[in-house]
Amino acid sequence: MKIAIYPGSFDPVTLGHLDIIERAAKMVDKLIIGVLNNNTKNPLFSADDRVNMLKEVTSHLDNVEVEAFSGLLIDFVKRKNADVVIRGLRAITDFEYELQMAQTNRTMEPTFDTIFLITSLQYAYLSSSTVKEVAKFGGDLNKFLPQQVIPKVKDKYNIK
Numbered sequence: 001m002k003i004a005i006y007p008g009s010f011d012p013v014t015l016g017h018l019d020i021i022e023r024a025a026k027m028v029d030k031l032i033i034g035v036l037n038n039n040t041k042n043p044l045f046s047a048d049d050r051v052n053m054l055k056e057v058t059s060h061l062d063n064v065e066v067e068a069f070s071g072l073l074i075d076f077v078k079r080k081n082a083d084v085v086i087r088g089l090r091a092i093t094d095f096e097y098e099l100q101m102a103q104t105n106r107t108m109e110p111t112f113d114t115i116f117l118i119t120s121l122q123y124a125y126l127s128s129s130t131v132k133e134v135a136k137f138g139g140d141l142n143k144f145l146p147q148q149v150i151p152k153v154k155d156k157y158n159i160k
């Protein structure tokens with residue numbers, strides 16, 4: 001049984017993340033979405049909210065589980081008996097950061113491996129921060145966020 005972990009902040013989950021999740025879920029027996037809890041980014045949503053949103057938007061995928069984690073990713077990978085970590089690559093600018101993370105993780109745990117999926121073209125520019133910026137000023141979120149997530153983001157910014 002092949003188990004993969006897709007880790008991230010998901011503050012909030014975007015259509016870009018969902019694209020990676022749907023594609024990765026087809027490649028493995030079980031995909032565990034790991035929601036980072038000890039976040040220095042001062043998140044808009046609590047870890048519980050982020051986990052619940054992810055569960056809602058992945059309810060159509062039988063082999064996907066969602067769980068919060070804190071501490072090192074390599075420890076979460078070990079606890080879950082996962083074989084591999086999945087990350088999305090949007091542009092060349094992601095590459096250096098991802099290379100650094102993958103190599104740090106591999107130095108700490110030599111069995112650690114990362115598989116990178118190239119984000120679909122229509123989401124190549126998307127990030128949670130960009131979407132929050134659009135939301136803050138009342139922009140249209142339909143092309144960026146899953147339908148279930150839109151009212152929750154609007155609520156945070158008191159948008160009708």
Ligand code: COA
Nearest residue numbers: 007008009010016017036072073088101104126127128129
């Ligand atoms: N579509 C849309 N957006 C995407 C995306 C995609 N396919 N892939 C990444 N992003 C965006 C996110 O929305 C986020 O945007 P933001 O910065 O504007 O909020 C940004 O890219 C990066 O976020 P994310 O992919 O969630 O990664 P992260 O940097 O928040 O977290 C972890 C990465 C969780 C894997 C990493 O921090 C980690 O492993 N932490 C645990 C501690 C640890 O082990 N450290 C040692 C590793 S070096």
